[in-house]
Amino acid sequence: MSISIILYFIICILLLWVTIAGKDIYPFSYYPMYSAPHNLENVRVFRIALEKKDGSVAWWESKFYRYPEYSGRKLQQLWQIKNDEQKRDAILQLEQYRLLIAVLQIMEKENMDTGDYSAFHIIERTMQSDLKPVDKTIEIIPLNRLKK
């Protein structure tokens, strides 16, 4: 049996394994995205917005859209834990700062002048049943607190 046939056989086995087991063996992958149950009542995202020195607030936008999305998801997870376990509040606050400092560094590497901004706003966005978004600012963090 030639080497190529053996290799092709191994590739088939790996494909079968990741598909059935639902596990990744990079670069062999399964594709679970958007497969979990979801509904309108649970639609909620945390987005980061920036307050300018003139008081106006705008969404943080990156050339690489997963940065704001990933950071928002992380903040959402932290807030979920915060709500569940009050005792660990201080540690979670530190983790939130660490995350926002990383965001600040990304903004600077993307040539954004962070001196123009004064604060991060963490905004919880939900959907009403009439499909209108509702924005609620849940925390404002001054940038100078993160830059120290």
Next chain:
Amino acid sequence: MILADLFDAQVPYNSTGMFARLFCATVAIIVALNFVQQYHYFQTQPSKLYGKGPRLFGLISLPVLNSYQFLACGIGFILCLLLVVLNVYPHVAIAIALICYFLYFGQIISLAYVQRKANLIPIVLLILLFSPSLDKPLSSACAACELVLIKIVLIQVYLSAGLQKIRHSGLGWLNGKYLQAYLLENYLWTDRNAALRLASSEKLCAALSVLVLIFELTFGIVLFLPQLTFVYVAFALLFHLGTLITMRINYLKYLGPVYLVFFVDLAFRLKATIGI
């Protein structure tokens, strides 16, 4: 026709060689076109936010590169793919391209249009690396097994996505509410009206959910009924265009070149017509 017959089949021309040239040329062009953007992403040091990337085959940690090494791997990857197109030591070129791929893409694997979406490139290159037909003239007869395997690799993407939906949501996924919720969540991230417009019709969401699940679970039928290939390929194109517009999910960029496996016969016909 059973799967073993497909693997044993012979074709009167070197379809693997033709596919390798088309695939490598397309991937080289796409990487070259996105090179600057990918370098900018690399410079933002994504690992600081996302952490380390996956281990190769779950075992080998990929090294962190500096800027020069990253650029060298990217350029090396493109040049090696071009050597395959020119049929200059294609096996050696693919072997080096594979190393460059893992080093280069390992740094930017968290990029939205790379994560999972570029995974088929090294798998296809691995299949081509061990193909005895790769360096043969295009006019020589060869086995069809490599192309059958590449089609299976592509089918696995959709089959896996379909099975995961069944596993996690059962037939509930077909009611359209889950798709609607995902579209609305995407709208909250992006404020894109396309997602909101689509989500506002629950019936349309339900119809799309049914169509998508049927498509994903039955894509494999193209192996046995090749006359359906273009129906499925057209649907796949529309599906990926739709997810790109409404949810910013871009599979077209790095999964697109693998679809050339369905266009090899067309390429030979075109070649004969032009008289190359």
